[in-house]
Amino acid sequence: MSFTVIVPARLKSTRLPDKPLADIAGQPMVVRVVERALQSNAERVCVATDDMRIQDAVALAGYASILTAPDHPSGTDRLAEAVDRLGLPDDAVVVNVQGDEPLIDPALIDAVAGVLQAHPEWAMATAAHRIDDPQDFRNPNVVKVICDATGRALYFSRAPIPWDRDGFASAETPALPRDGALRHIGLYAYRAGFLRTYRTLAPSALEAVEALEQLRVLWHGYAIGVHVAAHAPAPGVDTPADLDRVRQLFETISNNQNQG
Numbered sequence: 001m002s003f004t005v006i007v008p009a010r011l012k013s014t015r016l017p018d019k020p021l022a023d024i025a026g027q028p029m030v031v032r033v034v035e036r037a038l039q040s041n042a043e044r045v046c047v048a049t050d051d052m053r054i055q056d057a058v059a060l061a062g063y064a065s066i067l068t069a070p071d072h073p074s075g076t077d078r079l080a081e082a083v084d085r086l087g088l089p090d091d092a093v094v095v096n097v098q099g100d101e102p103l104i105d106p107a108l109i110d111a112v113a114g115v116l117q118a119h120p121e122w123a124m125a126t127a128a129h130r131i132d133d134p135q136d137f138r139n140p141n142v143v144k145v146i147c148d149a150t151g152r153a154l155y156f157s158r159a160p161i162p163w164d165r166d167g168f169a170s171a172e173t174p175a176l177p178r179d180g181a182l183r184h185i186g187l188y189a190y191r192a193g194f195l196r197t198y199r200t201l202a203p204s205a206l207e208a209v210e211a212l213e214q215l216r217v218l219w220h221g222y223a224i225g226v227h228v229a230a231h232a233p234a235p236g237v238d239t240p241a242d243l244d245r246v247r248q249l250f251e252t253i254s255n256n257q258n259q260g
Contacts, residue, residue, distance in 0.1 A: 007046070008078045016239060016242075030054060040095075102250075206218075
């Protein structure tokens with residue numbers, strides 16, 4: 001299996017300023033993400049950034065990066081520019097690993113890339129895991145996905161889906177469906193050619209209503225395959241509290257290695 005990992009990293013963050021450069025056990029966060037991605041089966045890992053400070057930090061650690069335009073409307077558009085800059089052919093598989101996921105599971109990266117390897121007719125792939133907490137099912141900040149029999153996404157929503165009509169009829173608030181529900185994981189794989197096409201797709205009404213960019217892909221008739229993981233992924237970093245939690249995890253891992 002051959003694929004490229006691209007790590008989009010922007011310096012501006014409202015909740016955590018200079019987030020990609022935040023120190024985690026002696027290295028910037030974006031470097032920790034690259035280190036995890038390199039443990040996957042990726043043929044190449046490259047950071048795509050709009051800031052020289054991130055590029056310098058990645059170069060200092062000995063890894064590859066490219067400088068992209070600062071005005072991309074989304075991370076997917078930044079990824080499309082990176083694909084062109086790297087000269088990837090249309091059939092190349094590209095995995096987008098966010099620059100704030102320093103604990104990303106390399107096996108999950110492989111699995112999402114493998115969905116596209118197994119289904120050459122699909123344009124994109126992503127991941128999900130089973131929801132066990134009814135509060136997560138009701139939470140609009142937890143994105144849900146439902147799939148068809150082949151593992152292709154039918155719909156993504158912030159609403160509780162699928163809606164168990166009979167099971168919810170007597171309940172004031174929706175419980176988990178009898179046959180389970182899936183929480184979407186924000187890890188994506190693309191064919192390079194589709195990333196070039198994506199830039200030409202008009203935004204969709206569903207995308208605007210749900211505030212979910214992936215609905216543009218379904219709206220225009222392209223297929224998104226879904227790998228269902230056995231468990232939830234490690235937490236990413238969005239807030240100072242998240243950063244403290246990840247730093248503690250890295251410290252624990254380092255202490256265990258030293259004791260071993």
